[in-house]
Amino acid sequence: MIMVNIFEAKAKLSDLIDRAVAGEKILICKRNQPVAELRPVPVQRTAPRPIGKAKGTFAIPEAFFAPLEAEEIEAFEGEVTFPPIRTKASRVAEEGPGRKRPRKPKRA
8 A cells, every 4th residue: 555645646646546547555645644545446347247157056955845834834924923013102183081272362
């Protein structure tokens, strides 16, 4: 990693960019304190990723396709394990015996 001050980076910017494209990382400093890093931008993929590269590297066992037992199905579809989170109802629209409506101002 190369460290350069801002003044030197301004003077040699095109050279530093060439070095960054070649793979070097350049640390730009202000009064010998790092403030920025100049590094190459990763190349964007232009073609789609090929399909089937992992073919033959693993095998799916036959047990994967076997039907589930009743206990396992019940575990997936049975009653809820955790109770749902209950939120307090908004009291803004509620009217009850203890709540009074605001009075309308009288017209003169």
